[in-house]
Amino acid sequence: MPRSLPCLLSLLALTAPAALAAPRKKGSKTLRWPVPNPAFDRPDFVPSSDRRQISGIFGPRLKWGSARYDHHEGFDFYAYFDPAHPRGDHDVFAVLPGVVSEVIAPSNPERTETGNKVVIAHEVPWSAFGAPAEWGKVITGYLHLSRIAVRKGQTVRAGEVVGTAGATGYTSTVHLHFNAYRASGRLVNVNPARLFSPKRFPRAVARLDKRSLDVDWIERDRASGTALIRVLLPYNAYTLDGFAVVVGKDASRAVSFEYVSANLRDRRDTGDRGLFPGLRLFPLRYNGGGAIDRVNARNQPAGWPAARYPVPMGKGVRLGFDILATDLPPDAKRIKLVVFGVLGEKITLKAPGWRHLRGA
Ligand SMILES: [Zn+2]
Structure with missing residues (x-):
C-alpha cells in the first residue's frame, strides 16, 4: 500500500461530509439575478429610486384601498427599466441549477392569485447561504409569468429561461414575483435577500448600516x-x-x-x-x-x-x-x-x- 493512501483516506473522510453539506463554491457563485437588467452589469451602476431593481420586498407593506397591511412574501423584480422591452416582457431566469418541481398553468391564470407559476428545487442547501442546515435545500418560485418555458421534472441550469415576466394572477403590472422557500412540512417563504445579499450583489443591495x-x-x-x-x-x-x-x-x-x-x-x-x-x-x-x-x-x-x-x-x-x-x-x-x-x-x-x- 502506498504510504500516502492512509493520508488520502483520512482526508477524504474529513472532506466528504463537508462536500455533501456545502455546495461547490462554483455552484453558489452561479447565482443569477432572475430578470436581466442592463444597468446591473454596468460598473457605474448606482441604485436610485428610478433605477431600482426590486420594487417590492419581503415583509409588511401598506396596501391600496381599505385594507391597510399586506404581508409580502417575496421580492418583486421590476421589469420596466429597459427601453428595448417597453412592456417589461423580459425572460425570467432560474437563479440556481435545479429541477422544476411544480408548474402551475391554470386555464384562466387571471383568476388565480399566483397566475402562471414555476417552482424549482435546487441542489444547493440553505446552509451555503448562512441559514440553518435544517432548512434543507433552496427552493425558488417564479410567479405571474405570461409564458412558461419549462415542464415539470426538467433539469435547468442557472440562468436558463423558465418563462417570461407577465401580469397573470392578482397583479396589475408586469413584474416577476420571486419566492424563496425552505421545506419544513410545507414550503415556508423566507426572505430572498438571503440569496440576493450585499455580499453577492454589492452594487444593487445595501447593507443594513x-x-x-x-x-x-x-x-x-x-x-x-x-x-x-x-x-x-x-x-x-x-x-x-x-x-x-x-x-x-x-x-x-x-x-x-x-x-x-x-x-x-x-x-x-x-x-x-x-x-x-x-x-x-x-x-x-x-x-x-x-x-x-x-x-x-x-x-x-x-x-x-x-x-x-x-x-x-x-x-x-x-x-x-x-x-x-x-x-x-x-x-x-x-x-x-x-x-x-x-x-x-x-x-x-x-x-x-x-x-x-x-x-x-
Ligand atoms: Zn409580489
Missing part, C-alpha cells in the same frame, strides 16, 4: 403608555427582517417578518394589531414600492401615526416604518430600538430624547 438609518424618535406618551419611532432605510435594504423596542431588559416587543411567514400565516394580512404583543407596525410604502410621500395623501389610513406626523416630502425613495410600542410602564426610561436583518445584522440605537413628550 447604522449610518444609513434615519431614525426619528417622535413621541413618548407616558399617559397612554406608548412610544412612537419612525425608521427610514435605504430603499434597497432588502435584508431587513424586523424591529425590537427594548424597554430596560424587556425585549419582548419584537416583530420578525420571517416569523410572520412561518408562524402567523393565517393572520398575516389582517393587520398588525395583535400580531405581536406590545408592538404595532405601520408600513410607509405602498405595493409596488410607491413613495413614502404618498402616504400623506388623502387615502392615508385613519388613525395611523403618519396622519398626525406626516412624512416630510423628499423622503419618498426610502423604505419606512412607524413603530409604536404600547403597554409601556409609566416609569420606563431606557428605551432602545433594535433593527435586525436576516443575515445576522443587529443595530441597536438609544433614544437620545423625544420630539414630543406627553403625560406626566
Whole structure:
C-alpha cells in the first residue's frame, strides 16, 4: 500500500461530509439575478429610486384601498427599466441549477392569485447561504409569468429561461414575483435577500448600516403608555427582517417578518394589531414600492401615526416604518430600538430624547 493512501483516506473522510453539506463554491457563485437588467452589469451602476431593481420586498407593506397591511412574501423584480422591452416582457431566469418541481398553468391564470407559476428545487442547501442546515435545500418560485418555458421534472441550469415576466394572477403590472422557500412540512417563504445579499450583489443591495438609518424618535406618551419611532432605510435594504423596542431588559416587543411567514400565516394580512404583543407596525410604502410621500395623501389610513406626523416630502425613495410600542410602564426610561436583518445584522440605537413628550 502506498504510504500516502492512509493520508488520502483520512482526508477524504474529513472532506466528504463537508462536500455533501456545502455546495461547490462554483455552484453558489452561479447565482443569477432572475430578470436581466442592463444597468446591473454596468460598473457605474448606482441604485436610485428610478433605477431600482426590486420594487417590492419581503415583509409588511401598506396596501391600496381599505385594507391597510399586506404581508409580502417575496421580492418583486421590476421589469420596466429597459427601453428595448417597453412592456417589461423580459425572460425570467432560474437563479440556481435545479429541477422544476411544480408548474402551475391554470386555464384562466387571471383568476388565480399566483397566475402562471414555476417552482424549482435546487441542489444547493440553505446552509451555503448562512441559514440553518435544517432548512434543507433552496427552493425558488417564479410567479405571474405570461409564458412558461419549462415542464415539470426538467433539469435547468442557472440562468436558463423558465418563462417570461407577465401580469397573470392578482397583479396589475408586469413584474416577476420571486419566492424563496425552505421545506419544513410545507414550503415556508423566507426572505430572498438571503440569496440576493450585499455580499453577492454589492452594487444593487445595501447593507443594513447604522449610518444609513434615519431614525426619528417622535413621541413618548407616558399617559397612554406608548412610544412612537419612525425608521427610514435605504430603499434597497432588502435584508431587513424586523424591529425590537427594548424597554430596560424587556425585549419582548419584537416583530420578525420571517416569523410572520412561518408562524402567523393565517393572520398575516389582517393587520398588525395583535400580531405581536406590545408592538404595532405601520408600513410607509405602498405595493409596488410607491413613495413614502404618498402616504400623506388623502387615502392615508385613519388613525395611523403618519396622519398626525406626516412624512416630510423628499423622503419618498426610502423604505419606512412607524413603530409604536404600547403597554409601556409609566416609569420606563431606557428605551432602545433594535433593527435586525436576516443575515445576522443587529443595530441597536438609544433614544437620545423625544420630539414630543406627553403625560406626566
Ligand atoms: Zn409580489
